[in-house]
Amino acid sequence: MRTSPRPCGTPPGTGPRWRCPALVDLVLVHELCHLRAPGHGAAFRGLLRRTRPDADERERRFAEQEPQLWRGAVR
Secondary structure, eight states, rough: OOOOGGGGGGOOSSSSOOOHHHHHHHHHHHHHTTTTSSSSHHHHHHHHHHTTTHHHHHHHHHHHHHHHHHHSSSO
């Protein structure tokens, strides 16, 4: 049986795959930034980066792990 990589080293059988606080924080801050800046333009990006200076790194990690976060590895 092939196993897929788990985000942030979470053990199998831990329920929802939202066990990485850094990525949960990114999603929450992202959505809260939309209250002040709709869309994903310069105002939004600036607000996100002021709020989370490491947002670019977190977004890179999110993009890498997204397939496993939602539905497991897509084959």
